[in-house]
Amino acid sequence: MGGIEVSKATRPFCFTAYGIAKKVLHDRLLKLEERVDGFSATHDMSPTPYRSSIDQKNASLVVKSQIGQASLLGVELELINRESSVMYHPSEMDSVPENRSFNFGPHVVESSVIDSTTYVRVKS
Amino acid sequence: MLKYIKVKSSCEHTIQQEVRTKRVPRFLDEQTKVTLEQALEMPLSMSHLPFDIDTLSPTPLDPYALTVYGGVDYALAARSYMIDKLHSNTISIGDTHRALIERAEQEILDQHFHRMQKNDEALRQWKEVAAERSSGKVLSHRDAEGVMQVRAGVAQP
Numbered sequence: 360m361g362g363i364e365v366s367k368a369t370r371p372f373c374f375t376a377y378g379i380a381k382k383v384l385h386d387r388l389l390k391l392e393e394r395v396d397g398f399s400a401t402h403d404m405s406p407t408p409y410r411s412s413i414d415q416k417n418a419s420l421v422v423k424s425q426i427g428q429a430s431l432l433g434v435e436l437e438l439i440n441r442e443s444s445v446m447y448h449p450s451e452m453d454s455v456p457e458n459r460s461f462n463f464g465p466h467v468v469e470s471s472v473i474d475s476t477t478y479v480r481v482k483s
Numbered sequence: 484m485l486k487y488i489k490v491k492s493s494c495e496h497t498i499q500q501e502v503r504t505k506r507v508p509r510f511l512d513e514q515t516k517v518t519l520e521q522a523l524e525m526p527l528s529m530s531h532l533p534f535d536i537d538t539l540s541p542t543p544l545d546p547y548a549l550t551v552y553g554g555v556d557y558a559l560a561a562r563s564y565m566i567d568k569l570h571s572n573t574i575s576i577g578d579t580h581r582a583l584i585e586r587a588e589q590e591i592l593d594q595h596f597h598r599m600q601k602n603d604e605a606l607r608q609w610k611e612v613a614a615e616r617s618s619g620k621v622l623s624h625r626d627a628e629g630v631m632q633v634r635a636g637v638a639q640p
Contacts, residue, residue: 364598366539371569371587383539419590443594445587452580471583473590476598477539 362439362480369474374457377472384477388427388438400427400438411461413468418446420461420470428482435482444470507536507638510631516621519613522630523606528553532560533636543636545606546599558599565591606634 366387368380381404388400401424408422420443427438447455449469461468508529511517517525527549533540542561543549549557566588570577573584622630632638 361601364541364602367541367598368539369565369568369591370572371565371591372572373568376572380539387539417589417593418586443590445583445590447580447583452583455576455580455583471587473587474594476541476594 362478364476364478365438366477367474368476371473372455372457372471374459374472377475380475384475391427391429395429395431397430398427399429401425406440411463413446419473420444420446420468422461426477429479436479437482438477438479441476441478442472443474444472446470507632508635509628510635511624511628513624515624515627517627518617518619518621519630520610520617522622522627523610523613523634525631526550527631527635529635529637532557532564534561534564536637541636542595542598542602543634544602545634546636547603549635558595562592562595565595 366384368377368384370377370380385400385402385404388402391398392400406424406426408424411420411422413420422442422444424440424442425437426440429436429438444459446468447458447470449455449458455469455471458469458471461470508531510525510527527543527545529549529551530553532551533543533549543557546557546561551557551560569584569587569591573580573587577584629638
């Protein structure tokens with residue numbers, strides 16, 4: 360499987376709902392920290408991604424961030440958040456109500472979020 | 484390095500207070516005795532969709548076996564829900580940004596199908612292992628219920 364999915368929220372083009380979903384997830388992580396020995400989470404609502412990929416053909420952008428880590432029976436685990444967005448060119452589409460910009464070196468990419476998925480896997 | 488540099492949100496969508504039933508469904512009563520192989524094969528039927536119970540519910544481990552509202556396929560219901568959300572959130576820009584919305588729709592459908600396939604494959608492997616190592620041992624009620632809830636995507640961590 361590569362990892363076990365623990366949460367999934369599809370909130371296309373709506374940062375308000377997306378923000379609510381993220382808050383619920385972080386509340387859940389707080390509870391896990393209280394209940395599970397050795398579990399710690401990153402409570403930065405926008406952690407720095409460690410990987411990103413762009414599908415030029417479909418104009419989609421996927422970013423992955425580590426948002427938590429834990430130890431279970433001596434096995435190191437990590438919690439990964441995967442967010443996908445669609446990209447657009449702002450000069451052609453200037454009235455998208457909610458967007459997010461990414462800085463790829465000198466290039467700025469405008470995107471609108473589609474969904475956020477979190478899964479747990481053995482730490483690599 | 485990739486960095487977030489800006490978040491713009493002028494969203495004026497009305498977020499209605501979502502009414503969620505927090506009660507996790509039960510699939511088996513105390514008297515039902517099942518083996519692991521049976522628990523992996525039993526029909527899954529729910530009165531609510533998993534995301535009606537938990538806003539952040541993961542994709543069910545056994546998505547093709549799950550039915551809701553007495554017969555609707557989870558696969559179809561979840562797809563309709565996500566596409567409806569997309570259209571309601573983009574209603575104000577639908578006329579001018581049709582291509583963008585179509586790309587988003589395709590991305591949602593691709594992810595939905597990909598995750599369902601992945602989970603279905605994982606459960607198939609689990610079933611094969613269970614069949615090979617079959618002991619015929621009856622599971623405790625708690626364990627059997629846990630298997631059913633994981634298959635339905637409503638088990639709590």
